[in-house]
Amino acid sequence: MPMTRIMLLSAALLAGCTPRIEVAAPEAPITINMNVKIEHEIHIKVDKDVESLLKSRSDLF
Template identity: 40%
Template sequence: MAGWLVGAALLLGACTPTVEVVAPREPITINLNIKLDADVRLHIEEKAKEDVGSKAIF
């Protein structure tokens, strides 16, 4: 009877859930080129509109 209890305890102990946290091997990269490109284009367009409105082209 004691053998069954020990065996059952070992089986139940082997089924305990474990959580493992591992750092990634490669660095995490976030690509922000699209937003930056749109922001730069907006500023250039606004500056061009101001220049065209204040200065004669020809």
């Protein structure tokens, strides 16, 4: 009988030591700051014939 009591007591003590995991939402909302500046440059090289055509026919584009 004393061995049974010791086993029950140790089982009760070990059951009280189980880890507890808690998942909770944060108090403040999550803020993502996306200050992004995008710059780009386009360089076009054309032949002299195409360049003169574009100058003479400005209504193409």
